[in-house]
Amino acid sequence: xxxPRATVRLQxxxxxxxxxxxxxxxxxxxxxxxxxxxxxILTARSGSTHGYxxxxxxxxxxxxxxxxxLRRFVARLRAAGMGLILDIVPNHMGxxxxxxxxxxxxxxxxxxxxxxxxxIDWHPADETLQGKLLAPFLGQPYGDVLASGDIRLRFDETRxxxxxxxxxxxxxxxxxxxxxxxxxxxxxxxxxxxxAFEEGADAQGGITQQHADTGHAxxxxxxxxxxxxxxxxxxxxxxxxxTPQGFDALHGLLERQHYRLAWWRCAADGINWRRFxxxxxxxxVRVEQDDVFEATHALIFRLYTEGMIDGLRIDHVDGLxxxxxxxxxxxxxxxxxxxxxxxxxxxxxxxxIVEKILAPDEQLRADWRIxxxxxxxxxxxxxxxxxxxxxxxxxTALWRExxxxxxxxxxxxxxxxxxxxxxxxxxxxESAARALHAVAxxxxxxxxxxxxxxxxxxxxxxxxxxxxxxxxxxxxxxxxDQRVIDRALEQARQTVExxxxxxxxxxxxxxxxxxPRDYGNTRVRRLHQTAITRFQQLTPPLxxxxxxxxxxxxxxxxxxRNEVGADPGRFSIPTxxxxxxxxxxxxxxxxxxxxxxxxxxxxGEDVRARLAALSExxxxxxxxxxxxxxxNAPLRxxxxxxxxxxxxxxxxxQMLAGAWPxxxxxxxxxxxxxxxxxxxxxxxxxxxxxxxVSDWVLPNEEYEAACRxxxxxxxxxxxxxxxxxxxxxxxxxxxxxxxxxxxxxxxxRMTSPGxxxxxxxxxxxxFSLVDPDNRSPVDYALRMQALQTPPPxxxxxxxxxxxxxxxxxxxxxxxxxxxxPELFSRGExxxxxxxxxxxxxxxxxxxxxxxxxxxxxAAHLPCALRADEYTPALLPSGxxxxxxxxxxxxxxxxxxxFTGRRLAIDAGRVLLSDVLSLLPVAVLS
Numbered sequence: 014x015x016x017p018r019a020t021v022r023l024q025x026x027x028x029x030x031x032x033x034x035x036x037x038x039x040x041x042x043x044x045x046x047x048x049x050x051x052x053x054i055l056t057a058r059s060g061s062t063h064g065y066x067x068x069x070x071x072x073x074x075x076x077x078x079x080x081x082x083l084r085r086f087v088a089r090l091r092a093a094g095m096g097l098i099l100d101i102v103p104n105h106m107g108x109x110x111x112x113x114x115x116x117x118x119x120x121x122x123x124x125x126x127x128x129x130x131x132x133i134d135w136h137p138a139d140e141t142l143q144g145k146l147l148a149p150f151l152g153q154p155y156g157d158v159l160a161s162g163d164i165r166l167r168f169d170e171t172r173x174x175x176x177x178x179x180x181x182x183x184x185x186x187x188x189x190x191x192x193x194x195x196x197x198x199x200x201x202x203x204x205x206x207x208x209a210f211e212e213g214a215d216a217q218g219g220i221t222q223q224h225a226d227t228g229h230a231x232x233x234x235x236x237x238x239x240x241x242x243x244x245x246x247x248x249x250x251x252x253x254x255x256t257p258q259g260f261d262a263l264h265g266l267l268e269r270q271h272y273r274l275a276w277w278r279c280a281a282d283g284i285n286w287r288r289f290x291x292x293x294x295x296x297x298v299r300v301e302q303d304d305v306f307e308a309t310h311a312l313i314f315r316l317y318t319e320g321m322i323d324g325l326r327i328d329h330v331d332g333l334x335x336x337x338x339x340x341x342x343x344x345x346x347x348x349x350x351x352x353x354x355x356x357x358x359x360x361x362x363x364x365x366i367v368e369k370i371l372a373p374d375e376q377l378r379a380d381w382r383i384x385x386x387x388x389x390x391x392x393x394x395x396x397x398x399x400x401x402x403x404x405x406x407x408x409t410a411l412w413r414e415x416x417x418x419x420x421x422x423x424x425x426x427x428x429x430x431x432x433x434x435x436x437x438x439x440x441x442x443e444s445a446a447r448a449l450h451a452v453a454x455x456x457x458x459x460x461x462x463x464x465x466x467x468x469x470x471x472x473x474x475x476x477x478x479x480x481x482x483x484x485x486x487x488x489x490x491x492x493x494d495q496r497v498i499d500r501a502l503e504q505a506r507q508t509v510e511x512x513x514x515x516x517x518x519x520x521x522x523x524x525x526x527x528x529p530r531d532y533g534n535t536r537v538r539r540l541h542q543t544a545i546t547r548f549q550q551l552t553p554p555l556x557x558x559x560x561x562x563x564x565x566x567x568x569x570x571x572x573x574r575n576e577v578g579a580d581p582g583r584f585s586i587p588t589x590x591x592x593x594x595x596x597x598x599x600x601x602x603x604x605x606x607x608x609x610x611x612x613x614x615x616x617g618e619d620v621r622a623r624l625a626a627l628s629e630x631x632x633x634x635x636x637x638x639x640x641x642x643x644x645n646a647p648l649r650x651x652x653x654x655x656x657x658x659x660x661x662x663x664x665x666x667q668m669l670a671g672a673w674p675x676x677x678x679x680x681x682x683x684x685x686x687x688x689x690x691x692x693x694x695x696x697x698x699x700x701x702x703x704x705x706v707s708d709w710v711l712p713n714e715e716y717e718a719a720c721r722x723x724x725x726x727x728x729x730x731x732x733x734x735x736x737x738x739x740x741x742x743x744x745x746x747x748x749x750x751x752x753x754x755x756x757x758x759x760x761x762r763m764t765s766p767g768x769x770x771x772x773x774x775x776x777x778x779x780f781s782l783v784d785p786d787n788r789s790p791v792d793y794a795l796r797m798q799a800l801q802t803p804p805p806x807x808x809x810x811x812x813x814x815x816x817x818x819x820x821x822x823x824x825x826x827x828x829x830x831x832x833x834p835e836l837f838s839r840g841e842x843x844x845x846x847x848x849x850x851x852x853x854x855x856x857x858x859x860x861x862x863x864x865x866x867x868x869x870x871a872a873h874l875p876c877a878l879r880a881d882e883y884t885p886a887l888l889p890s891g892x893x894x895x896x897x898x899x900x901x902x903x904x905x906x907x908x909x910x911f912t913g914r915r916l917a918i919d920a921g922r923v924l925l926s927d928v929l930s931l932l933p934v935a936v937l938s
Contacts, residue, residue: 015323015361016384016604018047018834019763019827020098021771024612024788025052025074026062031082035089040797042093044820045827048323048364049090050098050770052612054083055312058107062788063612064100065328066107066295068115070309087321096323098364101313103300103339104332105289106131110183115296118146120185122271124219130305132287132297132550138447141273142285148272149280149293150182159254159264164274166194166252166263168245170236173229177267179274187270188225197251197262200244206231278710284440289332290554291437297550301334306342317347317363320355324364326387331369331481331553334546340367340381366606370556370578372480376493377602385598385605388770389578392608394594395761396576396621398856399754400585401874404571404628411635412570415642416660422568422582429563430476430555432704438555445547446471452523452544455537456530462516470509470517474524475555477504482552485526487542498525524548565615566703569664572671573624577613585628588856588873592844595858599766599842607762610772610779614787616671617779618772622758623751624671629876630750637743638666644736648726649719656719658706664699665724668692671751672780673744675814679730679737689728693721695782745883750876752813752885753933756822757871760934763826764860764869766842776823777816800824806913807932810886822934825910829867829936836862848922849895854878855925857897865938868907870897870923872933889930896922907937 021041023034034049041049053064056074064074073080090097108115114127122128122144123135133146151158158164158179166186167178175186175194186194191210195203209228210220235241252266253259267274275283280293287297300306316322325343330336347363354360365383371390377383413419420428434442446468453459453467478501483494490498502521509517523529529541565575574581598605610618627634642662650656657665669692677684700707700717707713727736755778763769772779774791777799781787799817804824812818830837840862847855854877857870872878872887880888899921906917911932916923928935 015096015359015364016838017050017096017098017324017364017768018830018838019045019769019771020048020050020606021046021773022050022612023052023773024062025054025064025077027060027076029790030076031078031086035086037793038089038093038095040793040800042095043800043802044771044776044824045831046095046771047831048096048098050326051100053100053102053328055101056111058109058111061107062785065102065105067102068107068109068112070106071312073312083316083321097321098324098326099313099316099322100326100328101310102328103298103306103309104329105295105297108294108296110181116183116185119148119270119272120187121222122187129302130299130308132299134285134444137285137444139283139285142283145271145273146286147275147279147284148184149275149277149284151179151274151276154276155274158274158276159260159267162254164254164263164267166249166266168232168236168249170233170242173231173233173236177270177274184270184272184274186266188220188228190266190269191225191228194248194252194266195245198244198248200247202235202240202244203248206235280440281437282439282443285444287441287550289329290558297332299334300339306339310343310346314346314350318350318353320358323358324366324384327365327367327383329553330367332550334550335484335486336367337378337381337484340365340383344382364604370481373580373583375480377605378484378493379601385602385767387611388606388608388767389611390594391598391605391762391765391767392576392611392614393579394586394591395609395758395765396573396579396625397583397586398588398591398761398873399622399625399628399758400571400574401628402585402587404631405584407631407635408571408628411631411638412568412663415638415663416658418568418660420568422564422570422580425564425568426559427476429559429567429704431472433555433558433563434472434475437558438551441547441551441554442468442472442475445544445551448540448544448547449520449523451540452529452537455534455540458530459519462519466513466516467520470505470513470520473505473509474501474517474521475552477501477508478552478556480552481556482549483525484549485524486545487526487528487538489526494525561615562702563704566664566699567660567705569660569667571624571627572616572664572667573621573627576615576621577611588853589844591856592858595765595842596844599840603766603838605767606770607765607767608770608772609758609762610775610781610787612772612784612788614772614781615783616668617781617787618758618775619751619755619779620671620781622754623747624667625754626747626750626876627667627670629874630747637739638663641666641736641740644739645723645727648723650723654713654716654719656706656716657723661696661700661706661720662723665692665696665720668695668782669728669740670744670747672782673741673748674780675748675778675816679741682730685728685730689725691782691786693724694786696720696724698783749879749881749883749885752818753872753875753879753887756819756885757873757875757933759819759822760826760869760871760936761856763823763830764837764858764867764936766837766840769827769830771823776820778819796820804828807911810884810931813885822911822932826936829910829938833862833865833867836860836865836867840865843900846898847895848898849925850893851878851891851895851925855895855897855929857923859900867910868897868899868923868935868937870925870928870935870937872925872929875933885933886931887929887933889926892925892929895925897925897928898922910936910938 054074054077055067056069056072057064058066058068073083117127118125135144165178168175177184192207195207206228209231236245252263254263289295333339366385366387367383369386449467450464453462480497483497485494498521505517506514561577701709706716799820804821840860843859845857845859854873856873860867878887878891880886908915916927
């Protein structure tokens with residue numbers, strides 16, 4: 014039960030609770046799913062739509078139904094013979110008034126027992142932040158906000174505590190300042206409370222928790238009386254900015270707190286605590302500390318012990334200080350708890366996977382004791398397989414012709430990284446550079462290396478860094494990290510000043526784990542490890558933000574390759590590379606997850622498949638785009654800020670063609686408007702993520718408005734719009750080609766080594782866009798109605814437009830996996846040769862375990878083999894004599910899983926004209 018056979022990802026939130034999820038269990042049980050793979054369920058910020066902003070990891074989110082709701086959900090799963098995998102977030106927490114640990118740190122500063130839970134630099138270079146943390150949550154500069162009266166001192170009568178409010182933000186007052194605030198009222202009613210706080214003060218001006226608790230209790234009691242409440246309000250009035258004295262008093266009070274309120278734009282440059290990427294309301298957690306690990310995982314361990322969950326998906330594992338150590342520690346703790354689980358559950362090990370972006374030539378570490386990744390690596394490879402290499406040159410030429418951009422994707426990434434290091438991640442970069450400078454100052458041979466020089470060479474190393482991160486520590490690096498460091502060095506040496514190459518080499522050695530001199534000194538070892546950790550926790554957000562959230566929106570040669578985990582610069586891969594990746598996974602991580610859609614995807618799996626078809630018809634696409642740009646030229650705004658710019662327009666046409674709903678025609682004005690609204694939201698996000706003409710910090714509203722007007726104008730039906738009918742005629746030809754690729758992608762996911770993951774709603778056609786569009790509600794009633802038991806065999810393609818065909822194929826595939834679980838979890842993976850004139854247009858492999866085996870055959874780049882441009886049917890005669898060659902043991906008569914056709918195999922050859930006469934896929938058993 015612990016190792017899944019097939020998973021479905023469900024996005025839980027207040028509008029889709031545990032009880033709602035429980036209602037889907039009968040459907041997924043019939044479909045063939047073994048485990049629900051749920052988004053985070055611990056208490057998140059109120060109203061969270063995703064759950065990654067956890068504020069209390071010790072309780073189940075009440076908005077989802079709390080622990081009782083979870084128990085009802087799990088009972089439904091267990092009754093259906095299914096399990097539950099949880100997505101957990103060890104790297105960061107949401108900050109704000111709902112997080113008691115964060116509030117305690119704001120209240121007590123370094124004296125808080127939780128001060129070390131968050132990755133805070135209490136003594137940064139900025140003198141104004143000594144012993145403080147920067148709180149960059151103000152909408153305008155501090156002085157302006159203070160003068161406006163939006164910052165106020167308030168009193169919480171239920172807790173007996175003062176706090177500073179700024180709209181929804183709440184900042185507690187340090188207990189050491191209570192006596193002064195209360196004394197400002199000049200009321201004898203408050204003398205007892207003042208005495209309580211003063212008696213607790215120590216020589217350093219601090220106060221004990223016990224005395225503070227006594228004072229708060231007194232204030233709660235006092236406030237219940239009219240006189241006490243009046244006195245407390247008088248104290249608050251003394252800090253009102255409505256008078257010059259009150260303004261100065263409130264400012265002076267704020268200056269003494271353990272935080273410094275600041276304009277939100279200060280965060281990038283001045284922040285002195287680790288965030289999740291550049292999100293200032295998500296603080297990094299030091300889960301590498303034993304007490305933090307135990308506190309944040311206690312509920313997870315209890316749920317596992319009680320048999321409520323079967324495994325975990327680790328979010329953003331590369332954000333942790335030591336991912337390998339964390340994973341091994343987690344595995345060890347779960348193993349120790351396995352014996353306490355309910356006896357009716359099989360004693361299988363917990364299922365552990367990590368969210369990890371792997372570069373094309375990067376390997377997942379074998380010593381982490383995990384089952385694999387959450388599937389981005391498979392999503393990249395199967396996506397690249399869908400693209401025709403022959404389309405790369407013409408589509409590159411179109412992009413360059415229309416945009417005037419000669420940059421390759423890697424150039425865009427490097428430019429984005431420079432921009433991010435200078436702006437968005439400047440604070441994190443400065444912190445890591447200073448950590449390196451501290452290491453340099455420990456050695457007479459390197460102490461003359463200036464901070465400025467270190468910044469220069471360090472920036473170049475980061476700009477050219479080829480992977481998310483390395484895993485070296487003070488004990489050194491392994492061979493994999495050595496190759497990464499060498500590759501980054503090779504490229505960085507070409508862009509640094511020649512005189513600074515020795516410094517670059519030294520910095521790279523330190524970051525790779527080579528010890529500086531005097532390594533026997535404890536302080537030197539600590540400084541060195543700090544530098545390595547800061548570097549390794551900087552490269553993941555830099556990689557993600559520069560690639561996924563910037564360059565993906567700047568470089569639009571073909572958007573189907575602009576996907577999480579993918580490299581748009583790698584346009585396609587040959588079938589042999591796909592086979593090799595599958596073989597390695599079967600050997601090393603046979604239970605790794607296989608994804609083709611996720612909650613983080615930029616485009617739904619069927620959008621990408623349809624766009625991939627453009628790689629097989631680049632000339633026709635080029636002609637169409639040229640025509641459309643001419644037709645729509647009058648609709649562009651003119652002048653200095655002409656909009657949309659060619660790159661944005663070309664990417665817009667791709668999104669329209671890729672996501673256009675099947676069956677939506679020009680007569681459906683309301684349907685087109687709803688679709689345009691979705692595209693508008695994508696377009697606005699794309700423009701801001703690109704950080705060129707517009708951005709999130711200072712949106713270019715004029716340019717965005719012009720792009721919006723252009724979008725709605727080209728989608729407005731009417732005799733004056735020549736584009737829309739021409740575009741729809743083109744989409745009619747493109748849609749069936751995309752369907753072919755979608756079905757191939759679907760079957761490869763279900764039969765390749767690993768655990769196939771189905772994203773919610775993707776069992777029918779998935780034309781979702783980037784979040785939040787990809788988290789839209791799913792119509793389960795429609796899906797249950799479409800699903801029949803047993804599913805009918807595919808005899809024709811009637812009704813393919815509804816997505817029922819895809820659902821049928823998924824159902825058949827998952828049913829086969831349920832019938833032969835060992836075949837797919839432990840079975841051998843054997844690529845099969847293909848002979849004949851169209852051999853490059855097919856891919857085939859054998860899965861074999863003991864006496865059972867299946868043969869998987871799929872059309873590869875099938876667009877030229879269509880029987881009719883306007884249907885997804887293949888032309889049987891088009892295959893000529895092309896055949897899959899089987900090993901002797903597999904040369905027996907077999908039945909196609911999807912059509913039920915019985916095929917006699919002659920001389921170990923399977924003719925593609927026989928097996929792919931209707932569908933582009935076949936699974937023979």
